[in-house]
Amino acid sequence: MTVLRKATGIAVAGVAPLALTVFAAHPAAAHGSMTDPVSRISACYAEGPESPDSAACKAMVAAGGVQALYDWNGVRDGAAGGQSKSRIPDGKLCSANSEEYKGLDLARADWPASKLAAGAHSFRYKATAPHKGTFELYITKDGYDPSKPLKWSDLEEKPFAKVTDPELTNGDYVFEGKVPARSGRHLIYSIWQRSDSPEAFYTCSDVVFGKDGGNSGAAAGNGEETRSGAASAPAATAPTEQQLAAGADKSSMTHMHHGSANQGTHTDGGAHSDAGGPAHSGEDTRAATEGPRPAGSSGKEVTTELAETGGDSSTGPLAIGGAAVLALGASVLFAVARRKAARNGG
Structure with a gap:
């Protein structure tokens, strides 16, 4: 079971940072x-x-x-x-x-x-x-x-x-x-x-x-x-x-919900991450699906720092949704680890 335990540990370690990103990023959108x-x-x-x-x-x-x-x-x-x-x-x-x-x-x-x-x-x-x-x-x-x-x-x-x-x-x-x-x-x-x-x-x-x-x-x-x-x-x-x-689904600002299906993702100076998009702070940058930020705004390098913000009643559903995704990913990784352990006789 050594291989299984090791693989499981890797799976948990891999999803932990993602969990922090999901829980910390969503309340920051504004x-x-x-x-x-x-x-x-x-x-x-x-x-x-x-x-x-x-x-x-x-x-x-x-x-x-x-x-x-x-x-x-x-x-x-x-x-x-x-x-x-x-x-x-x-x-x-x-x-x-x-x-x-x-x-x-x-x-x-x-x-x-x-x-x-x-x-x-x-x-x-x-x-x-x-x-x-x-x-x-x-x-x-x-x-x-x-x-x-x-x-x-x-x-x-x-x-x-x-x-x-x-x-x-x-x-x-x-x-x-x-x-x-x-x-x-x-x-x-x-x-x-x-x-x-x-x-x-x-x-x-x-x-x-x-x-x-x-x-x-x-x-x-x-x-x-x-x-x-x-x-x-x-x-x-x-x-x-x-x-x-x-x-809302036509907005590139991803308001009302976090992530706009037909606009890709974007990052901006709000130091937050939209669903499926990178965390960010500093000046606005956008994904390739949207092209560059219009002229008139500077283009500072994006970092992955997340602003500390106050959540509201929407935080709970967002966190639950993120947890569900993480659980699904963890279960898939666990299944893969079990199959690998079986093949190795461990």
Whole structure:
């Protein structure tokens, strides 16, 4: 039985590191986007990735393609490390300087917008996995012109709302903030900087203060001047859970579930591993099935360090699923070891 015991030991030793990877990697996945007030990418996804309704969302798809909408929860910088203002150049705030999301940077006054009022407001941020970190919300200054590319100087220097590790309720981070007084069209810019990784996520939410929600004579994105109130912004709507689930298998960001069957695997600065993919940290790299990361993001070497994160109710099923796979693999190896021992007469 010496051969059997040795082979069995090898099998157990071989699957142990895999077990650690499975249990440690899954809770670390994290992506998301603002849904109240609705971010540009969430509003366009809600209209339908393949054929959005509004002119602004159609222009976004024309500029960057439909895949950006299926990857609605991936506007990010994997190596931000709290240095967003120095890493993201003016004019590319909404895309986080990513070529894939360049359509979000289009300067136009007809993006779908949410009505907003000064004072207390409950903000909601759809998180496809929980993570520790800090949210900062910035608002544009008086005199903001949506017909010009968004610059850091267009935003107030300090966030009007800031919260660390807010409560996760039914898949949404929910937190309170006091909205400053404004009039007309403005923009809320959010930065979600993880504390367990350098990765940060970004959103642009177009908002309108006042009764009619019109553009009040602002220039439209196509360069033509609009008459006062003639080109009211379409109302922004957050995507439903059914819509998100329906498009999940087309996402390369592997949200809702870990691993996208038709997109292969990818790695990003979230220091996590999707099902079937390698563990990672640092900047985004992707498998050969997806090609290289779009221009605009750096390509630091990927390591196998896993960020320490807090799991939630999804951790259990993921761990159980991983354990089942490991058990199956171990049983196969054990059977092979027995056959080998029998052949050797041991």
